[in-house]
Amino acid sequence: MPTFSRTALLAVAGAAALTLVAACGSDGTSGTASPSSAAASGGPALVAAGSNTLGPIVTDADSNTLYRFDKDPANPPPRTAPVPAHTTWPPVPAAEHIRAQGVDSALIGSVTRTDGTKPLTLGGWPLYRYASDAKPGDTKGQGVGCTWFGSTPTGKKAPAATPAASAAQSGSGY
Template sequence: MKTSWRSASLVATAAAVMALTAACGQDSTPSAGSQNVGATAAAGDYGNSGTGNGAGAGNGYGADGQQAATGSKSAGRLAVSTNAGLGKVLTDSAGMTLYRFDQDTAEPPKSSCDGDCAKTWPPVPADDATAGAGIDKAMLGEVTRSDGTKQLTVAGWPAYRYAKDAQAGDTKGQGVGGKWYALAPNGKKATLADLPGLSVKKSDLGDIVVDHNGMTVYRFLKDKAWPKSVSHCTGACLEKWPAVAPVPASDTKGVQKKGLMGFTRPEGTKQMTVDCWPIYTFSGDKVPGDVNGQGVGGTWYAVSPDGKPVGAPAK
């Protein structure tokens, strides 16, 4: 009975999405389990507000083109710290935040951060890492890197430190390039949010749409929604404004269902839309509730539940 109900539900959802797809002239439908995606191009001056909030710089790894010393400092006894914006965060024995990279894989464990990337994000050695209070030792493992060294993994995810974190408790690597996130003790991305793929949150801007991590979602006024969704944020722009990948309409709450679907971007990846408008997050937003992308360049605005750009000047 359960299997039949689920199948019927999926068929109904697919039919609804196909109808909406035809209305907006899209060529793809959302897929379940999608996560936010970012580009691999180095960041340029796209939407720089002059506040220094933009993450991801010249070399594309968030180090502003500076080469950080390669770190191989032992992890020691891992610990759990509590961060006001991120909840429980995994740290090494010195209290330094550990991170994971969206371009890695956990099944099987594989690191995609080598060369200059590994100088900005030093891999955490696996040799002496042990589980402290609140950490399941079964979560800890190791992966052999391309240079033959062993890197710590947490629930399969390779663990890193960030070169710009200067002292215990720093989380400057959170959200860099839309690909780097602090590790929770269970290997997931550290977050206070337990949210659907897209939902609505009250903020100083009013009701705005947030992603599954509770991060603010934005619209780019230079994009187009009709008769076919078109993104004009390409190449280096995506480093600062990662495209939100499609999520099923069933995995949303409070967001207008009309025009809620995915489309294919110029480079072939998939992106989510609200009211047929492409949506993004901002690499300068570090924790849920941040709205550092609001009004940047006079072209980027948070998204209301009906897909309108919040606070954008009237046409």
């Protein structure tokens, strides 16, 4: 077989393999990595996912975007962490065992708040869901009040979306 044909065949085979891997790691609708293995085993999970508007972010096992609040201190001391509104921004509850998919488990922790809740933390930052995110993949909480941001897999805040990305975000979010 000539070198050119062999190289072309290998390239096509590689592209086909990547397509199969991508198809297995995507939910087919949102463009995010599928947390199917995390969801299948039950219990809470942190999943590294990709957002078309925000880049790498963290979701729960159901692909709901998780956020951090800039007015929370990183690594808040036990029993003194501020308590934001729980109906709009419910904290992600901590559990004894948290599964991490694409997230360094050494960055996962918790803090006990004055109201007795024990939210999950990532990189020292308490994590929240946003009540206005109507479906998995929504990122409507990004930049709310200039204090709420999607969390990255390292616990940092996701960068502010560009105006073009913000316009696209008003649709599916991913």
